[in-house]
Amino acid sequence: MLQAKLLDAPLISVALSRCHTGCNLYESAISTSCQKVCLNAYQQTSHTSGHQSLGRDEIRNCVRGCLFALEKYSSQVQEELGELARPQLLISSLSHSSLTLKWDTRLVANVTFKVHKRMLDWDSGWHLHAFSKFLPNKRIELTGLQPYVTYKFKVVALISSLPKYIQESNETGRITTTAHGKPSTAPQIRYVTTPSPTVISLAWIPPRFTNNELLGYRIHVQAIGGEEGRLFLPEPH
Numbered sequence: 001m002l003q004a005k006l007l008d009a010p011l012i013s014v015a016l017s018r019c020h021t022g023c024n025l026y027e028s029a030i031s032t033s034c035q036k037v038c039l040n041a042y043q044q045t046s047h048t049s050g051h052q053s054l055g056r057d058e059i060r061n062c063v064r065g066c067l068f069a070l071e072k073y074s075s076q077v078q079e080e081l082g083e084l085a086r087p088q089l090l091i092s093s094l095s096h097s098s099l100t101l102k103w104d105t106r107l108v109a110n111v112t113f114k115v116h117k118r119m120l121d122w123d124s125g126w127h128l129h130a131f132s133k134f135l136p137n138k139r140i141e142l143t144g145l146q147p148y149v150t151y152k153f154k155v156v157a158l159i160s161s162l163p164k165y166i167q168e169s170n171e172t173g174r175i176t177t178t179a180h181g182k183p184s185t186a187p188q189i190r191y192v193t194t195p196s197p198t199v200i201s202l203a204w205i206p207p208r209f210t211n212n213e214l215l216g217y218r219i220h221v222q223a224i225g226g227e228e229g230r231l232f233l234p235e236p237h
Contacts, residue, residue, distance in 0.1 A: 021065065022064060023066065025041060026069035029161060034070060042059060080108060081108050081167070084169035086171075086172065095178055096148070098145060099177070100140065105138070105155070107136070113156070117151050119150070129144075145177050146209050147179055149177055153172045153175070154169050179212040185207045187217070189203070191203055
């Protein structure tokens with residue numbers, strides 16, 4: 001038994017050393033992963049020392065140390081950050097393509113904050129809004145919005161690469177941008193039928209982005225080789 005302990009002691013020392021190496025690498029893993037950071041570190045070490053292969057235990061012990069340190073770091077930052085406040089519209093900022101949200105949460109270093117949006121007019125899912133700017137005065141500027149669209153927004157905080165350390169705020173109320181200009185997309189015809197020699201029936205999908213209130217549709221009908229006729233519909237369908 002004594003001999004076994006003597007043989008195991010160096011192995012334990014090496015394992016602890018590699019765990020310590022992983023602990024020192026956690027900062028590089030905040031935005032990537034411990035597996036990637038440890039693999040890159042040992043590949044560089046192997047290249048420098050001339051060793052051609054990496055043992056699984058080397059990488060595993062490094063990853064364990066890195067995950068331990070990253071977990072401790074993430075937990076402390078999460079406690080410092082606290083619960084994310086619900087963003088609220090600064091009413092005077094609302095336009096057809098931009099707005100400003102009031103957000104009573106302090107920005108914390110090394111935490112990535114993003115704004116996600118949802119378009120309620122066609123019940124879209126949540127998507128990243130790329131044109132957002134977090135300001136030090138507890139404001140969030142959003143640009144690149146579509147006119148006359150009803151949105152909801154929420155803030156997502158990425159504390160680290162560990163999945164459980166992603167926080168979300170409550171979503172805003174319904175926010176509709178102001179009207180501006182003509183539709184930027186056209187209606188899409190679903191089908192056309194001819195139930196009789198003198199009747200044409202058709203159905204269409206409204207424009208995805210109307211940009212304004214629709215007052216009606218104008219349908220142009222032209223016989224092949226003939227003159228163009230027009231049919232006006234008073235109400236949008």
